[in-house]
Amino acid sequence: MSLERLWAGWRSEYVAGAAAGDGQACLFCRLGASDEPDEETYVLWRGRRCAAALNAFPYTSGHLMVFPLRHVGEMEDLKRAEATELWDALTDAVRALKAAYGPDGLNLGVNLGRAAGAGIPGHFHAHALPRWNGDTNFMTAAAEVRVLPESLPSSWKKLRAGWPSPPAPSAAP
Template sequence: MSDSPGLGHLWAGWRNEYVSSVAGGSPPQSEHECVFCRILASGEPDEVTYVLWRGRFCVAVLNAYPYNSGHLMVMPLRHIGDLESLEPDESAELWQAVTTGVRALKAAYAPGGVNVGANLGRAAGAGVPDHLHVHCLPRWGGDTNFVTTLAEIRVLPESLPATWERLRAAWPRSDRDC
C-alpha cells in the first residue's frame, strides 16, 4: 500500500546485495574497495568488463544490472564522489562522453527518449556513492509494463554481451580511443 494516492514504492534489493558484496559488506571507502575502480584496474578485456570507451580522464561502461537494455554509465577514471571535485578537463570529457553515449544509444536503439542523470550521494540513491557516475538510459513508451508492475521483474530483451557489441559498434570511431 502506498502512502499517497498514485504513488507506490519501488524496491531494488538486488542492487544493495551486489554493491555490498563487492565492497565486503560495507560501502566503498577507497579506490581499492570500489567496484568501478576494481573493474577498471582488472586488466580484463573491455568486452569482459563491458567498457565501451576509454578516454584520457573518463570511461563509459555498461551497467551490469541495467534498468533497460543499453543502460550505460560514464565516470571519471579518478576515484571521486563529488561532481564539484572534477577538474575542468575531466568535467569537459565526462559531459562530452555523456553526449556521445546518448548519440550511440539513439543510433543503436532508436529509443523514444533517454534519461541522463547522476545520484550524488547515498541519500540521493547512489548505489556506489564514492565514485561519481552518470547514467544514460534509453527509454520507450510502455517500457515499464505489467510484468514490471505486477511481477516485480524487468524483462530485458538483450544480453550484456550483445548490448556491448551493439553500442560499441554505434560509438563514433573518432571518439573510441582518446
C-alpha cells in the first residue's frame, strides 16, 4: 500500500463541530473546558494537561483524537510535560482501541498545518484509529461515502470502557 493511500484518511480532515464554533474558542479548547456530560461531547478521557475525544466524523469507527488542553498549534511548542502526557494518552488510546475493537492494525497520525490536511491547525491534535484488512480498498471504492458499522454513542461506550486510565481526573491536584 502506498503511503499516499495510507494517509488519505485524514488528508481532508473533518472534526466535530469545527465549523460551528465561529466566534468561540476552538473545538479542542471547548472540549477541554466543557462541563457538559462526556457522553454528549464524546470526550473519552481527561488528564491534567491533555484529553482525548472521538472524532464526530470518523474515518473508521473508533477514530479518536488526543490533544493538549492548552491552545498550542506547533508540536515544538508543546511543553515537555504536555508532550509526555500526550504520548502516554496516545499509548492508552492504542490500548483502548485494541480492547474495544481488536483491529488488524492501527493508524496514528498528525497533520501539521492546513496544507498537510489539518482541519484545526491552531490546536495540535493526534489521530488514532483502528484498521481492518481490506478497509482501505473498501474506502477507496466507496469514495467519499462513509459507511460505519456503529453509532458514536456506541463507540464512546466501548472506548471509555477500554480506556486504561480512570476518566476525569481533573479534580486531582
